[in-house]
Amino acid sequence: MADTIARYKVRKGFVHVFIYAVTACILFPLFWMLMTSFKPADEWVSYPPTWLPAEPTLGNYRFIIFGSSGAFVRTYASALIPYLNTVFVAVTSTIIAIIIGLLGSYSLSRFKTGGSSTLLSIIMPRMFPPMAMIIPLMIFFQLIGAIDTYWGLIIVYIGFTLPYSVLMLKGFMDGVPNEFTEAAMLDGLSEWQILFKIWLPIIKNGLMTTTLFLLILNWTEYTFALTLSSRGVETITLTLAKLFSNEAGTYYGPQSSLGILAAIPTIIFGIFIHKHLAYGFTFGALKR
Amino acid sequence: MAKLTIKELSKSFGTVKCLDRVSLEVDDGQLAVIVGPSGCGKTTLMRCITGLETFSEGSIFIDDELINDKEPKDRDVAMVFQYYALYPHMTVRQNLSLGLEHTTPLSRDEIRVRVQEIAHILRILKLLERKPNQLSGGESQRVAIGRALVRKPKIFLLDEPLSAVDAKLRRELRTEIKKIQRRFGVTTIYVTHDQEEAMAVGDILVVLRDGIIHQAGTPEEVFNNPKDQFVASFIGKPPMNFIESLVTGRDNKYFLENGEFSYEISNNFYKRYLSSFLGKTIIAGIRPSSIRIILHNSSSHAEKISFATVSLVENMGNENHIYLNMDSIKLVIKSDAEIVPKIGERIKISFEEEDVHVFDMDSKKSLKTYHN
Numbered sequence: 001m002a003d004t005i006a007r008y009k010v011r012k013g014f015v016h017v018f019i020y021a022v023t024a025c026i027l028f029p030l031f032w033m034l035m036t037s038f039k040p041a042d043e044w045v046s047y048p049p050t051w052l053p054a055e056p057t058l059g060n061y062r063f064i065i066f067g068s069s070g071a072f073v074r075t076y077a078s079a080l081i082p083y084l085n086t087v088f089v090a091v092t093s094t095i096i097a098i099i100i101g102l103l104g105s106y107s108l109s110r111f112k113t114g115g116s117s118t119l120l121s122i123i124m125p126r127m128f129p130p131m132a133m134i135i136p137l138m139i140f141f142q143l144i145g146a147i148d149t150y151w152g153l154i155i156v157y158i159g160f161t162l163p164y165s166v167l168m169l170k171g172f173m174d175g176v177p178n179e180f181t182e183a184a185m186l187d188g189l190s191e192w193q194i195l196f197k198i199w200l201p202i203i204k205n206g207l208m209t210t211t212l213f214l215l216i217l218n219w220t221e222y223t224f225a226l227t228l229s230s231r232g233v234e235t236i237t238l239t240l241a242k243l244f245s246n247e248a249g250t251y252y253g254p255q256s257s258l259g260i261l262a263a264i265p266t267i268i269f270g271i272f273i274h275k276h277l278a279y280g281f282t283f284g285a286l287k288r
Numbered sequence: 289m290a291k292l293t294i295k296e297l298s299k300s301f302g303t304v305k306c307l308d309r310v311s312l313e314v315d316d317g318q319l320a321v322i323v324g325p326s327g328c329g330k331t332t333l334m335r336c337i338t339g340l341e342t343f344s345e346g347s348i349f350i351d352d353e354l355i356n357d358k359e360p361k362d363r364d365v366a367m368v369f370q371y372y373a374l375y376p377h378m379t380v381r382q383n384l385s386l387g388l389e390h391t392t393p394l395s396r397d398e399i400r401v402r403v404q405e406i407a408h409i410l411r412i413l414k415l416l417e418r419k420p421n422q423l424s425g426g427e428s429q430r431v432a433i434g435r436a437l438v439r440k441p442k443i444f445l446l447d448e449p450l451s452a453v454d455a456k457l458r459r460e461l462r463t464e465i466k467k468i469q470r471r472f473g474v475t476t477i478y479v480t481h482d483q484e485e486a487m488a489v490g491d492i493l494v495v496l497r498d499g500i501i502h503q504a505g506t507p508e509e510v511f512n513n514p515k516d517q518f519v520a521s522f523i524g525k526p527p528m529n530f531i532e533s534l535v536t537g538r539d540n541k542y543f544l545e546n547g548e549f550s551y552e553i554s555n556n557f558y559k560r561y562l563s564s565f566l567g568k569t570i571i572a573g574i575r576p577s578s579i580r581i582i583l584h585n586s587s588s589h590a591e592k593i594s595f596a597t598v599s600l601v602e603n604m605g606n607e608n609h610i611y612l613n614m615d616s617i618k619l620v621i622k623s624d625a626e627i628v629p630k631i632g633e634r635i636k637i638s639f640e641e642e643d644v645h646v647f648d649m650d651s652k653k654s655l656k657t658y659h660n
Binding site: 177179180182183184185186187188189193197198201202204 | 338340359360361365366367369370371373375376377378386387390391435
């Protein structure tokens with residue numbers, strides 16, 4: 001008996017160590033980025049590496065926020081506009097994709113619209129690597145004049161995240177027990193009212209999770225931003241890629257500062273909804 | 289409060305007929321219990337009444353108004369679901385108010401008053417601001433009942449309301465439900481698979497099996513005069529004993545016989561029920577409560593005594609269930625708790641002729657009900 005308890009404790013110990021190790025691995029790049037954002041240029045890739053900046057500086061942040069002139073070989077504009085572009089494009093496309101996704105998944109979950117293969121046909125095109133779509137999409141966008149426009153980029157983002165939106169939301173909706181719907185039908189609610197007054201509040205957590213997921217996808221998207229709108233709408237991802245020169249190499253410092261600044265909104269959003277996140281991932285049936 | 293009439297209702301799922309020409313009348317204010325084994329169609333029947341399920345043939349009338357094509361919300365019916373289905377994100381008050389907001393033109397204040405009234409009657413006033421996950425089983429059920437009755441529906445339906453509840457609470461709650469129903473006087477349909485619950489709660493019982501109504505009547509009728517063997521075996525616990533017996537006659541005396549078992553029946557009994565069955569086998573039925581154990585010292589005059597061997601004794605606290613073997617015939621009888629025979633003991637049993645039920649071997653119908 002004592003032996004079993006001892007073994008249980010050892011096993012628990014291992015689990016704890018494992019969790020800490022994995023967490024450390026995941027958080028390490030973030031930590032390194034944070035440190036680098038305060039390092040002067042000669043510490044970015046110094047050997048031996050410095051864990052904490054020996055001479056902490058806000059120069060990288062100044063670079064990002066105000067731009068630079070002359071200090072480096074090329075002049076860089078402030079990254080403020082790209083930042084705002086990202087916010088606008090990511091948030092708008094996420095919101096629209098969620099709204100359309102809600103309506104679509106309600107239809108699929110509640111009314112089984114289109115039969116059993118509808119969901120598959122929504123997901124399948126998304127399995128296609130987006131890279132393969134670039135050329136035809138670019139040509140089409142050229143034809144309709146969507147290149148270098150906000151709405152062009154937003155539409156692409158919506159198109160590519162909608163399948164995820166529908167798939168995830170439908171999953172959560174399928175978990176709503178029929179009885180709530182039937183009770184609501186007897187209580188006199190219309191189909192719309194059932195969606196907004198009963199289902200939405202019940203899948204609130206799943207909705208938060210899906211929104212965050214879509215937001216992250218849109219926020220970090222690079223390929224389409226590069227090919228379809230790099231001149232008209234510059235996003236953070238594009239700015240990050242531009243932070244290098246053939247002479248000086250990659251500007252790790254400013255990249256890290258921009259990375260930190262870019263991560264802040266999504267982290268804040270995540271903290272805001274973190275209570276719902278855990279629930280959303282482990283959604284169990286609501287009995288009674 | 290209203291009268292419910294169902295005429296020849298049929299429903300099929302593909303080739304399976306789950307309801308077969310069901311006809312039923314429930315008077316204003318009555319509590320009708322639809323009882324039957326799992327899968328008999330009782331929940332389907334209930335869902336057809338509410339409109340959550342469609343059916344292929346037949347008609348349903350509430351107060352002589354045909355409601356076949358009406359939406360659930362327009363039928364003025366309210367239901368308590370098996371697992372209550374209280375909206376988890378709303379308080380008890382909101383749960384109770386929602387139906388009124390959407391089916392009645394009542395103002396906010398009027399709704400508030402109604403909710404207070406019903407909460408007072410059901411003793412859930414102090415629960416009004418709680419959420420469903422903060423309620424106990426009994427409390428949840430009262431809230432579910434409140435949600436249904438606050439709308440003052442014409443028909444009140446309950447779908448196995450006590451199946452999610454433990455045995456002790458079940459007794460308390462079924463009494464409460466009966467009292468509530470009496471107080472509101474609302475026409476009620478109650479669905480359960482538990483025959484004891486049905487007997488305790490119902491004004492009329494509707495015994496359903498495989499989509500067909502076998503019998504509908506008061507608990508006394510259904511218990512004392514079962515129309516067929518299924519009803520006889522389903523109602524009553526422990527279930528009725530059945531003995532396949534040959535109807536024999538000699539010297540102007542008639543008997544029911546099976547091996548060593550030989551029971552003399554009066555000429556009256558024979559002539560009324562079994563006259564066309566001489567030489568044929570019928571099923572005799574006798575309830576466990578109708579069989580007496582003859583104790584050694586007490587012996588009466590013309591007792592029709594049979595002998596049987598004890599195989600098992602179940603001590604139920606207030607009574608005992610004694611399992612007996614009589615040759616190949618197995619019987620169970622009820623006795624007072626003091627009588628505890630030993631296993632293997634040979635005892636004397638006796639029962640009255642008037643407690644004997646007889647059923648046709650093929651149709652399983654009661655010969656007492658259908659006698660000419």
